Amino acid sequence: MTTQDTITRADTEKMDSADPIAHIRDRFALPEGDIYLDGNSLGALPLGVMERLEVAVKEEWGNGLIRSWNDADWYPAPQRAGAAIAGLIGAEADEVIVCDSISVNLFKLLMGALRMRPTRKIIVSEIGNFPTDVYINSEVANIMGCELRCVMPEEVEAAVEEAGENLALVQLTHVHYKTGRIYDMAGITKRAHDLGGLVIWDLAHSAGALPVQLNECNADFAVGCGYKYLNGGPGAPAFVFVAKRHLADMNQPLPGWHGHAEPFSFTQDYKPHAGIDRMLTGTASQLATLALETALKVFEDVDMNVLRQKNMALGDLFIALVEQELGGMGFELASPRDAKGRGSQVSLTHENGYAIMQAVIARGVVGDFRAPDILRFGFAAPYVRYVDIWDSVTHIREVMETKEWQRPEFNERRAVT
Numbered sequence: 001m002t003t004q005d006t007i008t009r010a011d012t013e014k015m016d017s018a019d020p021i022a023h024i025r026d027r028f029a030l031p032e033g034d035i036y037l038d039g040n041s042l043g044a045l046p047l048g049v050m051e052r053l054e055v056a057v058k059e060e061w062g063n064g065l066i067r068s069w070n071d072a073d074w075y076p077a078p079q080r081a082g083a084a085i086a087g088l089i090g091a092e093a094d095e096v097i098v099c100d101s102i103s104v105n106l107f108k109l110l111m112g113a114l115r116m117r118p119t120r121k122i123i124v125s126e127i128g129n130f131p132t133d134v135y136i137n138s139e140v141a142n143i144m145g146c147e148l149r150c151v152m153p154e155e156v157e158a159a160v161e162e163a164g165e166n167l168a169l170v171q172l173t174h175v176h177y178k179t180g181r182i183y184d185m186a187g188i189t190k191r192a193h194d195l196g197g198l199v200i201w202d203l204a205h206s207a208g209a210l211p212v213q214l215n216e217c218n219a220d221f222a223v224g225c226g227y228k229y230l231n232g233g234p235g236a237p238a239f240v241f242v243a244k245r246h247l248a249d250m251n252q253p254l255p256g257w258h259g260h261a262e263p264f265s266f267t268q269d270y271k272p273h274a275g276i277d278r279m280l281t282g283t284a285s286q287l288a289t290l291a292l293e294t295a296l297k298v299f300e301d302v303d304m305n306v307l308r309q310k311n312m313a314l315g316d317l318f319i320a321l322v323e324q325e326l327g328g329m330g331f332e333l334a335s336p337r338d339a340k341g342r343g344s345q346v347s348l349t350h351e352n353g354y355a356i357m358q359a360v361i362a363r364g365v366v367g368d369f370r371a372p373d374i375l376r377f378g379f380a381a382p383y384v385r386y387v388d389i390w391d392s393v394t395h396i397r398e399v400m401e402t403k404e405w406q407r408p409e410f411n412e413r414r415a416v417t
């Protein structure tokens with residue numbers, strides 16, 4: 001930084017030169033001229049994925065046909081990708097498997113976990129949790145005759161206490177999708193366990209962004225996303241974690257043939273696989289699983305603590321520049337100011353947020369908008385540079401100063417925001 005404490009573009013260039021993981025950016029195919037601040041929604045394309053898919057489609061599918069399940073080692077791809085993710089979230093390789101979506105995996109875990117606590121009737125979750133989590137929690141509560149108590153984030157601990165011996169489950173999203181606020185995984189897990197309950201964590205905005213320590217926190221269950229910070233591509237399959245100590249008791253409600261102990265014995269009786277494979281239901285979405293598996297190679301030699309330091313610094317820089325450059329323009333910070341309490345994103349509110357974001361995107365700075373008024377900027381440390389933060393804030397300032405956001409095309413709502 002300069003001595004006047006005003007941050008300049010040159011300061012941010014210096015920060016890039018000192019960045020120990022700057023070279024990771026070269027592992028991505030990024031569009032020329034764009035600044036991509038939406039890796040929290042859809043991760044960028046890692047080099048090698050396209051080539052892997054070309055081989056998978058042309059050679060393995062085209063020529064190998066059905067033989068490729070064995071010959072190209074397709075069949076264990078969900079386990080291999082799961083093992084790679086396990087290394088990023090503090091789990092053992094055989095506690096994580098890739099399959100389905102978060103929504104479907106959450107259903108499996110919720111039902112399975114409630115079956116492990118049959119006499120307990122309260123599920124605690126958060127008002128403002130990601131909608132799919134709320135819908136699935138609420139439907140499972142109906143099916144199982146439980147009460148779903150959704151409370152404000154600051155009331156979660158009190159709600160857990162109040163549920164007491166009737167606490168069956170706590171289900172939370174570790175890093176909030178709108179604000180980026182982080183829950184205390186170790187503390188909440190411990191308190192729920194002290195009362196005899198279980199916890200399911202949604203790691204959609206954590207995996208690949210923070211050094212999650214599931215086993216150190218004694219976590220029970222988790223789900224997470226393949227298409228955000230793990231860069232697996234649009235609609236990439238999700239992952240599911242079950243702590244080893246719970247595997248034998250995890251009786252999930254979608255017992256398809258791929259979760260069977262011996263899928264190819266084609267027996268009529270369902271016998272669950274002894275390990276994490278029991279979380280599978282049907283055939284893997286194979287091309288998508290191979291894309292995700294290849295994308296995960298980006299992280300092979302990356303220290304998640306170093307990556308985390310960088311995304312905290314990117315977020316701090318963004319907040320400092322918003323204050324320096326966008327004062328009096330109607331923006332408010334919607335994320336925790338303290339980087340330790342914030343995931344890899346910073347959200348701002350503005351009454352004209354939708355149109356402003358569209359105008360900023362038209363300039364090639366890609367963030368996203370979440371109703372009613374949140375502009376979200378994600379800082380995927382593998383490919384976002386400090387100078388990108390400087391340039392993004394400059395674009396936002398220009399969009400405001402020129403009133404560019406008022407143009408009619410930026411005020412028309414599109415289907416995906």
Ligand SMILES: Cc1ncc(COP(=O)(O)O)c(C=O)c1O
Pocket residue numbers: 100101102103104130132133173177202204205225238
């Ligand atoms: C926190 C959170 N949970 C769940 C989901 C949905 O996951 P899926 O589409 O895999 O069901 C999202 C998607 O953005 C999310 O942000």
